[in-house]
Every structure is written in structure tokens, then in C-alpha cells.
Amino acid sequence: MKIVIIGSGLAGLSAGYRLCKANEVIVFEKDPDIGGMAASYCLEHSKNKYFIERYYHHIFRSDSELLALIRELELEKQMLWLEAKNAYFVDDKYYPMNTPVEILHFSPLSILDLVKLGLLVLRVRLIKDTEPYDQIKAKDWILDTAGKSVYENFFAPLMKSKFGDNAEKVSAAWLIGRVKIRSDRGKEGEKLGYMRGGFNALIEALAGEITANGGEIQTTKEVTEIVVKDNAVQGVVVGGDFIACDAVISTVEPKVLDAITGGKLGTLHDSLINISYQGTACALIGLDRQLMKDGNYWLNIKADVPFGAVIEHTNYLPFEDYGEHLVYVTSYFQDEKSPLWAQNEENIIDSYLKGLEKMFPGFSRKEVHWTKLYRRIDTAPVYEQGYLKNVLPFAAGSSGLYLAGMFSSTNYPERSLNGSVKAGFEAAELLMKNK
Ligand SMILES: Cc1cc2nc3c(=O)[nH]c(=O)nc-3n(C[C@H](O)[C@H](O)[C@H](O)COP(=O)(O)OP(=O)(O)OC[C@H]3O[C@@H](n4cnc5c(N)ncnc54)[C@H](O)[C@@H]3O)c2cc1C
Structure with a gap:
């Protein structure tokens, strides 16, 4: 069976991994890199080459499908469970929030x-x-x-x-x-999971399995149409070319799916256009020195700055793995009209650095080695009241079109790496059952 997968995030790669041994699999990815929202930068500092996620990532002990996949791919030795301190910055004051005693303050x-x-x-x-x-x-x-x-x-x-x-x-x-x-922290405080060397290893391992089994992953290839005739998938259009196939797994945002199916997915059409997604503008900053001196990893913020959280990765992972301090500064935004989407990259970085200067009086731009900004408009469904009725099924009728991604039941009521792995597996399993 020839199966086209649209999107090389964890949902698409997990589905491809499950299907590649018994089928011909082609993954089309519109971006130049694979991994979707879990993709990484490859950076170099003082001859130290490392991978770091474009969007901060960690996992939880309850992420059972993801952890099982990491074991299956023999990557378990890279898993670390480390303490991650939290604080809340409210109106110029910094409140640690790790223990009941701290919370009482x-x-x-x-x-x-x-x-x-x-x-x-x-x-x-x-x-x-x-x-x-x-x-x-x-x-x-x-x-x-x-x-x-x-x-x-x-x-x-x-x-x-x-x-x-x-x-x-x-x-x-x-x-x-x-x-x-x-709040599931146990006595020792919250321990979060991370793969030493980054989740890039997981993305690469999945991609490696797909290609080793004869599958293909093509980047900078945007699917512009899913061709369905007489209620059966015929193929997809990529770069103007028609690629015939027997089934398609789509992992893209519901509104994009609606557009590339020409609004013809019958009863699903309403759900596709009703699910709102929001974007994330996340800066990653390489620094000379530690920003949050008390070793805090995650800082939620209520203050007049253009971001909602500061996440100091090297207060969680050892600084020695990178040779420089790494800090994420991040904000969600709702639509294209937001300045975080409409403004140019330089302005956003400048506004984020100004915010850091305001919050951390000892912080100076001279300590900044480099900055990067990653912006996407489709980073999470907005889980509005009554959202559940819009959760998409793993199969769009009997047409040969399957769906897996942040919109799936496995990602309700919050999307995660684990939810997308599980969604990819469920869609693949259903496809094989219907074969
Ligand atoms: C800021 C941030 C922090 C996060 N932190 C965590 C965390 O700590 N822990 C956790 O578990 N999860 C976290 N997540 C969520 C996690 O990253 C996602 O749930 C998961 O990566 C989604 O995978 P996916 O495959 O469903 O979607 P995506 O990764 O979005 O993959 C979809 C892919 O489809 C491609 N695509 C779209 N349209 C087309 C087209 N027409 N043709 C071809 N390709 C197309 C896209 O480019 C993309 O690569 C975070 C997300 C964000 C934004």
C-alpha cells in the first residue's frame, strides 16, 4: 500500500515508523527541516556543537507512549529526570513556587x-x-x-x-x-524528563527507521491538495505534481486540512473551521552568564512585558552540555494581527530584551552571544468551552484519509509530544485494520 503522510512532526513520523515496514511510505514536509514543533536548532559554541529545541520541551513520567517509543528505539539511556524549579514573577516581585512552604509565602x-x-x-x-x-x-x-x-x-x-x-x-x-x-510532584518536588542531547535524537531515530525501511521523507514540499474522488483518496498535489497513493495521513492544522480538501470533508467541515489555533513567538538567547541566579527553570510572569514566561534551559540541564547559558523568552499570540506575528524579527527580539532589562536589573545586552526567534501561527488548539465536540476522529469516513495531530482525542485536554505520538500510532493502526 502506498501511503502519503503530510507533516513530519511527531504525529507524522510516529505514523510513518509504524507503517514503513509493511508499506510504501512518503512523508511530505513543507518546512526545510523535519520535526515540526519539536524541531531543533543545531548550534556551535566554543567548538561545542549541540542541538537545542526551537520551542522549550520537557516530558512527564505519565507520558507512557512516548517513553515506550524511546525505549523501543534504544534511546532510553539518554533520558534524564531532573528537578526543575518554578517561580511566579508578580508586579516586580519574584516568588519561588516549589514547596508548600514557598507557596505559603x-x-x-x-x-x-x-x-x-x-x-x-x-x-x-x-x-x-x-x-x-x-x-x-x-x-x-x-x-x-x-x-x-x-x-x-x-x-x-x-x-x-x-x-x-x-x-x-x-x-x-x-x-x-x-x-x-x-501538581503531581511527589516529595522531591517536580522532576521533568528530557533527552540528553535533545529530542532531536528521537526525531532523527524515527526518520532513520522510515528511510531504512525504504520510506521517503521529502522536505520543503508543501501538499496543496488532497485529491478525493467518489469518496476515495486518489493522491496529493505537491509542487504542482500529482502523486497517486492509496491512503493519506494528515497531521496539519484543521483549517489547512479544510483548505487542501477544498472544504469537501462533509460533516467534518464544521469542526475543521471551528477549531481555533494560536501561535507562539519564542526567542532563544545564548548568554555569558546565568540569568536566574537561584537556579530557577520556569518563571511565569504577571508584569508589563511582552512575554508570559522565561525558561532557563541551563538551570535544568547542565551548563557544561552547551558551554553557554540558554534562555527561552516566550509568548503565545492569538492571530495574524498580533504584533508578535506582524512585526519583524528584530523588533520582537528588541522588545523581549527590553523586557528582560526591566525584570532583571543586572541583565545587560552585552552578555548576549546570539538570539534566535521561532514563530509559528499553528502551535496549539484553543481549548474553549465545548471544544470536545470538535475533536477530530482518526479516520475521515471510509475515504482512505486518516487524521492524527494536536486536534486528536489523544491530545485532549492539552497537546503534547506524547499525545501526538499516540495519535500517529492510532491512525496507523486504524489504517492497517481497514486495509
Ligand atoms: C512553545 C511550545 C512548547 C511546547 N512544550 C512542550 C513540552 O514541554 N512537552 C510536550 O510534550 N509538548 C510540548 N509542546 C507541544 C508539542 O511540541 C506538540 O504537541 C507536538 O510537537 C505536535 O506534533 P504534531 O506532529 O502533532 O504537529 P506538528 O509538530 O505541528 O507537525 C505538523 C507538521 O506538518 C507540517 N505541515 C503543515 N502544513 C503542511 C502542508 N500543507 N504540507 C506539508 N507539511 C505541512 C508542519 O510544517 C509541521 O512540521 C510544546 C509546543 C510549543 C509550541
Whole structure:
């Protein structure tokens, strides 16, 4: 069977890996590099060559499909589980948020509010099924559960920095999913997983398996049309050429899928056009010195700066692996009209550096070795109230068109590397079953 996969992110590569032994697989990727949102830069500092993700990445112990895949590809020896410190920067003050004692010192909340916050977390941990919370707005659920002050002084700034103007539309299911995963810390504090040398090793290993089994991965090849005739996939159009195939797995954003199928996916059309995605403008900065001296990895921010988080990678991974300090400065944005999408790269970097100067008085631009900016407009679905009805099935009817990606049920109520690996596997399995 000849199978075309659209997109070389983890969903596409995982599907290709499962299918390549028994089928002819071609992966088309519109970008020059493979990996999608999990792609890396290859950088060199003081003759030290290394890979680092364009968007910060770590994984959780609950990411079982991803961890099983890492084992299957014999990459387990690269897995590290390291402590990752968190803090919250609120109105010019820095609050560490790692232990219950530190959280009790979070002065924007009164002791009573802190108790309410603690009870909310306990309540979340007892929730097994998030589906019933899909119809409730996160804002309403927090107000009911913990009150106005906890919402306004703790959750609202975090939700605003993640979802911008859409923050108030987000479902309680998303919030509960996030709180669940972030509060599962055990006694030692939060340990996050990372592959030493970067997740590039996973991307390369999957791609290597596909090509070793006779498959092809073609980059800078945008699929502009999926040709469906008499309710059966005929092939795809790439660079003006028609490529015939028996089945297609699409991993692209729903609105793009709608466009390349000419809006003809029948009952799925409404879901495809109703799922909103948001973008991320993420700078990576190489520095002479540590930015957050207390060893903090992740800093959430409520302040008048144009970004929502600062993530110091080398406060998590050993500095020696890179020979320089690496800091991500990042913000989500909602649409093409956002300055983070409309402005040129230089202006955005300049505004981010100004923000760092404001927040960290000791920080100087002279310490910056280099800066990079990675921007994409399709980096996450907005998990609005009622989103669940738009989750896409793994097969688009019986046409030979299969779907796997951030829009799949495995990525609800939050997308992840694990969710896309699982989606790729599920679509591949269904395709083989229907063969
Ligand atoms: C800032 C940020 C931080 C993140 N951090 C984490 C984290 O710490 N842990 C975690 O688990 N997850 C994290 N994620 C999420 C994770 O990166 C994604 O869930 C996952 O990589 C998505 O994989 P995918 O294959 O579904 O989609 P993508 O990676 O988006 O792959 C889709 C591919 O399709 C290609 N494509 C699109 N249109 C076409 C076309 N017409 N023709 C050909 N190719 C096309 C795209 O270029 C892309 O390569 C993060 C995401 C972001 C944005």
C-alpha cells in the first residue's frame, strides 16, 4: 500500500515508523527541516556543537507512549529526570513556587486564599474524568471553587498569558488537566524528563527507521491538495505534481486540512473551521552568564512585558552540555494581527530584551552571544468551552484519509509530544485494520 503522510512532526513520523515496514511510505514536509514543533536548532559554541529545541520541551513520567517509543528505539539511556524549579514573577516581585512552604509565602494571596487554592488542587487530583468539565468555563469553575481573589491574583494572569483574549473562553477541562499534571510532584518536588542531547535524537531515530525501511521523507514540499474522488483518496498535489497513493495521513492544522480538501470533508467541515489555533513567538538567547541566579527553570510572569514566561534551559540541564547559558523568552499570540506575528524579527527580539532589562536589573545586552526567534501561527488548539465536540476522529469516513495531530482525542485536554505520538500510532493502526 502506498501511503502519503503530510507533516513530519511527531504525529507524522510516529505514523510513518509504524507503517514503513509493511508499506510504501512518503512523508511530505513543507518546512526545510523535519520535526515540526519539536524541531531543533543545531548550534556551535566554543567548538561545542549541540542541538537545542526551537520551542522549550520537557516530558512527564505519565507520558507512557512516548517513553515506550524511546525505549523501543534504544534511546532510553539518554533520558534524564531532573528537578526543575518554578517561580511566579508578580508586579516586580519574584516568588519561588516549589514547596508548600514557598507557596505559603505567595503574598498576592491571603492565607485564606492559599487554603482555597490548596483545596482546589486537592479537588483536581480527585477528578478522574475531565470530560464533564468541557462544558464549563475555567473562569466560572475557579470562581465557584476558590473565589474571586484566587482567580484574579493567581489563575487569571497565567491564563491570560497562555490564551490572550481567549482566556475567559477556555474550558475547565483544560485547566483541570494542567493543574493535575503540574501538581503531581511527589516529595522531591517536580522532576521533568528530557533527552540528553535533545529530542532531536528521537526525531532523527524515527526518520532513520522510515528511510531504512525504504520510506521517503521529502522536505520543503508543501501538499496543496488532497485529491478525493467518489469518496476515495486518489493522491496529493505537491509542487504542482500529482502523486497517486492509496491512503493519506494528515497531521496539519484543521483549517489547512479544510483548505487542501477544498472544504469537501462533509460533516467534518464544521469542526475543521471551528477549531481555533494560536501561535507562539519564542526567542532563544545564548548568554555569558546565568540569568536566574537561584537556579530557577520556569518563571511565569504577571508584569508589563511582552512575554508570559522565561525558561532557563541551563538551570535544568547542565551548563557544561552547551558551554553557554540558554534562555527561552516566550509568548503565545492569538492571530495574524498580533504584533508578535506582524512585526519583524528584530523588533520582537528588541522588545523581549527590553523586557528582560526591566525584570532583571543586572541583565545587560552585552552578555548576549546570539538570539534566535521561532514563530509559528499553528502551535496549539484553543481549548474553549465545548471544544470536545470538535475533536477530530482518526479516520475521515471510509475515504482512505486518516487524521492524527494536536486536534486528536489523544491530545485532549492539552497537546503534547506524547499525545501526538499516540495519535500517529492510532491512525496507523486504524489504517492497517481497514486495509
Ligand atoms: C512553545 C511550545 C512548547 C511546547 N512544550 C512542550 C513540552 O514541554 N512537552 C510536550 O510534550 N509538548 C510540548 N509542546 C507541544 C508539542 O511540541 C506538540 O504537541 C507536538 O510537537 C505536535 O506534533 P504534531 O506532529 O502533532 O504537529 P506538528 O509538530 O505541528 O507537525 C505538523 C507538521 O506538518 C507540517 N505541515 C503543515 N502544513 C503542511 C502542508 N500543507 N504540507 C506539508 N507539511 C505541512 C508542519 O510544517 C509541521 O512540521 C510544546 C509546543 C510549543 C509550541
